Amino acid sequence: xxxxxxxxxxxxxxxxxxxxxxxxxxxxxxxxxxxxxxxxxxxxxxxxxxxxxxxxxxxxxxxxxxxxxxxxxxxxxxxxxxxxxxxxxxxxxxxxxxxxxxxxxxxxxxxxxxxxxxxxxxxxxxxxxxxxxxxxxxxxxxxxxxxxxxxxxxxxxxxxxxxxxxxxxxxxxxxxxxxxxxxxxxxxxxxxxxxxxxxxxxxxxxxxxxxxxxxxxxxxxxxxxxxx
Numbered sequence: 001x002x003x004x005x006x007x008x009x010x011x012x013x014x015x016x017x018x019x020x021x022x023x024x025x026x027x028x029x030x031x032x033x034x035x036x037x038x039x040x041x042x043x044x045x046x047x048x049x050x051x052x053x054x055x056x057x058x059x060x061x062x063x064x065x066x067x068x069x070x071x072x073x074x075x076x077x078x079x080x081x082x083x084x085x086x087x088x089x090x091x092x093x094x095x096x097x098x099x100x101x102x103x104x105x106x107x108x109x110x111x112x113x114x115x116x117x118x119x120x121x122x123x124x125x126x127x128x129x130x131x132x133x134x135x136x137x138x139x140x141x142x143x144x145x146x147x148x149x150x151x152x153x154x155x156x157x158x159x160x161x162x163x164x165x166x167x168x169x170x171x172x173x174x175x176x177x178x179x180x181x182x183x184x185x186x187x188x189x190x191x192x193x194x195x196x197x198x199x200x201x202x203x204x205x206x207x208x209x210x211x212x213x214x215x216x217x218x219x220x221x222x223x224x225x226x227x228x
Contacts, residue, residue, distance in 0.1 A: 016165050021216075023170035023201075024106070024126065025209030026133040030062050031202065035167055036135060039202070043159040048152035054145055055156045058188045059137045068136060068187050072128040075183045083179045084143075084195045085150075094223075102216050109214030126211075127176040133201035138177060138184050140194035153197060160200070170205035173198055 030036075040057065048054060060068060091099050112119040130136050141153050157173060164171045177184065177199025184196060205212050 013162070016162060020161060020165040020171075021214075022172040023203075023205040024131050024172060024211040024214070025206040026131050026170065026201065026203040027206050028062075028132060028134060029204065030134040031169060031204070033061075035169065036061070036202070039160060039163045039167065039169065042163040043156055046152075046156040046159040048155070049148055052145070052149065052152070054141045054149040055153045056140045056142070056191065056194055057137050058140075058190060060135060060188070062134050065130065065134055065136050068184075069128065069130045069132075071183050071187055072130070072177070072180055073125060075180045076125060076128040080182065081179045082181065083175075084181050085178065085197060087175065087179070098219075105216055106211065106214040109212075110210045123211075127174060128180070130177075130201050131172060131211075132206075133172075133203040135202040136177070137200040137202065138188055138190065138196060139198050139200060140190055140196050142191070142193050143195040144193060150197060157198075157200075164202060168204075169202055172201050174201065175199075 036059070040059070044053070046053075046055075090096075107114075107120070107123065110119075110123060112123060139153060139157070141149050161171055161173070175198050178196045181196045184190060184199075190196065
């Protein structure tokens with residue numbers, strides 16, 4: 001009987017993970033404060049090396065989110081891209097192919113042709129509009145801890161995304177926000193020793209938005225895992 005209960009829990013988790021996807025258009029209404037807090041409260045149980053719990057997060061709510069989105073769009077248009085943790089200079093295969101497939105799925109859902117430069121630019125700029133989400137989170141980590149702590153933050157992010165999905169909250173983790181650290185530091189209380197790793201937007205997905213129809217695929221487990 002215990003085995004059946006455990007199996008049900010695993011089945012529920014699997015269903016949550018398979019259903020979760022990144023939303024790229026949100027309704028304007030903010031989440032209930034208790035729901036927003038619970039997502040991050042649950043994620044505090046993520047494991048970390050020596051239990052140092054290195055993630056540091058600043059979460060916005062209306063009316064703070066909109067001015068931040070405006071400032072990010074202005075900075076993006078001005079080309080002030082300077083991530084504190086450098087983005088990959090290239091994506092060797094098979095990563096390049098997977099990255100392209102992700103973009104194709106999104107642009108196809110939005111009806112943006114490959115040669116539609118204006119449409120692609122507008123879609124890119126939507127990242128900095130925070131997809132109209134009512135809440136944005138900027139995730140940082142003390143740079144003095146080094147890259148192993150960044151791994152811990154990645155584990156924590158998985159907990160956040162799972163908790164949000166289980167509560168019916170849409171999310172989109174975003175490297176694009178980290179590309180504009182000066183703007184983020186101007187508008188948010190981010191520690192001097194903290195390196196900005198990525199952003200995250202949260203809210204209720206807009207079911208009518210074409211962008212939210214896009215889906216990515218996953219490779220079979222054997223592509224990433226070798227059993228010996």
